[in-house]
Amino acid sequence: MSNTFEPKILGILCNWCSYTGADLAGTARLKYPPNVMSVRVMCSGRVDPGFVLDAFRHGADGVLVCGCHPGDCHYVEGNYKVMRRIPLTHRLLEGMGIDPKRLRLEWVSASEGVKFQQVITEFTEQIRALGPIQLKEVAFAPDEHGGNGHVTDKKLAGEEV
Amino acid sequence: MPKPKLAVYWAASCGGCDIAILDIEAKILDVADFFDLVLWPCAADFKYKDVEALPDKSITLTLFNGAIRSDENLHIARMLREKSVVMVAFGSCASDGCIPGLANLYSLDEIMDYSYKSAPSMESGTKTMPQPKTQVEEGELTIPTLWNTVRTLAQCVDVDYYIPGCPPQSDQIAAVIGAVIDILKNNKPLPPKGTVLGATEKSCCDECPRERNVKKIREFHRPYEIIPDPNICLLEQGIVCCGPATRGGCGAKCVTANMACRGCYGVPPGVRDQGAKMVSAIASVVDSTDPEEIEEIMKGIADPVGTFYRFTLADSFLRRTQK
Numbered sequence A: 001m002s003n004t005f006e007p008k009i010l011g012i013l014c015n016w017c018s019y020t021g022a023d024l025a026g027t028a029r030l031k032y033p034p035n036v037m038s039v040r041v042m043c044s045g046r047v048d049p050g051f052v053l054d055a056f057r058h059g060a061d062g063v064l065v066c067g068c069h070p071g072d073c074h075y076v077e078g079n080y081k082v083m084r085r086i087p088l089t090h091r092l093l094e095g096m097g098i099d100p101k102r103l104r105l106e107w108v109s110a111s112e113g114v115k116f117q118q119v120i121t122e123f124t125e126q127i128r129a130l131g132p133i134q135l136k137e138v139a140f141a142p143d144e145h146g147g148n149g150h151v152t153d154k155k156l157a158g159e160e161v
Numbered sequence B: 001m002p003k004p005k006l007a008v009y010w011a012a013s014c015g016g017c018d019i020a021i022l023d024i025e026a027k028i029l030d031v032a033d034f035f036d037l038v039l040w041p042c043a044a045d046f047k048y049k050d051v052e053a054l055p056d057k058s059i060t061l062t063l064f065n066g067a068i069r070s071d072e073n074l075h076i077a078r079m080l081r082e083k084s085v086v087m088v089a090f091g092s093c094a095s096d097g098c099i100p101g102l103a104n105l106y107s108l109d110e111i112m113d114y115s116y117k118s119a120p121s122m123e124s125g126t127k128t129m130p131q132p133k134t135q136v137e138e139g140e141l142t143i144p145t146l147w148n149t150v151r152t153l154a155q156c157v158d159v160d161y162y163i164p165g166c167p168p169q170s171d172q173i174a175a176v177i178g179a180v181i182d183i184l185k186n187n188k189p190l191p192p193k194g195t196v197l198g199a200t201e202k203s204c205c206d207e208c209p210r211e212r213n214v215k216k217i218r219e220f221h222r223p224y225e226i227i228p229d230p231n232i233c234l235l236e237q238g239i240v241c242c243g244p245a246t247r248g249g250c251g252a253k254c255v256t257a258n259m260a261c262r263g264c265y266g267v268p269p270g271v272r273d274q275g276a277k278m279v280s281a282i283a284s285v286v287d288s289t290d291p292e293e294i295e296e297i298m299k300g301i302a303d304p305v306g307t308f309y310r311f312t313l314a315d316s317f318l319r320r321t322q323k
């Protein structure tokens, strides 16, 4: 199974540098794995650690956050904010039994199409090696997505409660 | 007119919430006067079978404290939900999982093994473990089975309102009970479902009298390591204070006693995950733009999961350890 595992990775890219860098990788027709699904935010400083945790509990195998290089943020210090959040988020993940290597922060400028290609390739391979995230399913009732999310006897029976 | 019925229940709880209700002092007489008490295991000897015999929706108000972590907890929660018009998750355990929810950092096997075999206080070599079923001469004895995952009340049954706090402050309880009596007496409309009662719509910091100067810090301290200035924000003095990630309502009780807020009122409005919010709050006071230095400074926080999720782990995004 493991050699056919295709990781699902959420990429959160800042509008001014990294998303443009990704765009450049595309227009330059650089090849990289299709596993990263990108979401654009105005600034990496917008990335709340809650986005990361929410992504994992919805089954993301990895989360990649990309912003402008330090000193280059269009909002001056948004990327310093995320730079301070990530190490503590890593420790939260570790404490919750999720390998912190599943979350990565990278600086990608608008001209670094090649770096974007490398980061995506490398991170995808790293997550592939880590394998699929295995959540304790029963704890993940679909509370915000239809259904009332309540524990049912069916869920309790047979499953690890 | 018959009196409206009231039930108070404890599931996986410490009993503190029941005591907090008794702590409303003379107001408890209004409660006894206005309501017909049908269940309150902590205070009086009612029988489950009498409550089970009541028609559905015949209990006007149930104040349910305690988390759900066994078949028995679930059974009573469902039964009371059926019988009650208004179901209130009372206190942090029922609302957020609270301290019992920290069991979600381990598996049930690990917990049982530690509690009954390997804890230093256990006689070594003991093999006695609680069994769900035991045969004795008189027949079969059963005890409820514990779950691997501790859950909040709302993860198990429909909840109408929440009263946060570990335990909720007695003046807040008195105010809520006063408001409920007023609503029922005068036929006023109930607040919208899901409303958090007995708390504010802001964070604990909002009630905190300490001065804030956006001072940047380069080192964290455990509370015993320094004597904090009584007038300045604790977080700005390098003491992890969960005020920014906690709902107001207690009157900043701990903070005014020179102790950091530990987060018992749960998430403030607009916040879903207390730990994530705390990470952001901490990040915003750290004064460094050097990744290695940041890593070092953050090491000063001994136990992020246990500190940021002390009361809300079971209701956080990840809910339990995923190992």
Ligand code: SF4
Pocket: B012, B013, B014, B015, B016, B017, B018, B065, B066, B091, B092, B093, B094, B098, B099, B165, B166, B167, B168
């Ligand atoms: S919320 Fe606090 S006081 Fe109430 S039962 Fe739980 S641990 Fe005890």
Ligand code: SF4
Pocket: B204, B205, B206, B208, B209, B210, B212, B232, B233, B234, B235, B236, B241, B242, B243, B244, B252, B255, B260, B261
């Ligand atoms: S962080 Fe704590 S000490 Fe600082 S303002 Fe908020 S509640 Fe008060």
Ligand code: SF4
Pocket: B166, B204, B246, B247, B250, B251, B252, B253, B254, B255, B260, B261, B262, B263, B264, B265, B266
């Ligand atoms: S200050 Fe924080 S921990 Fe203390 S009672 Fe208030 S909400 Fe709870």
Ligand code: FES
Pocket: A014, A015, A016, A017, A018, A042, A043, A044, A045, A067, A068, A072, A073, A074, A075, A076, A078, A079
């Ligand atoms: S705009 Fe790119 S990191 Fe802030």
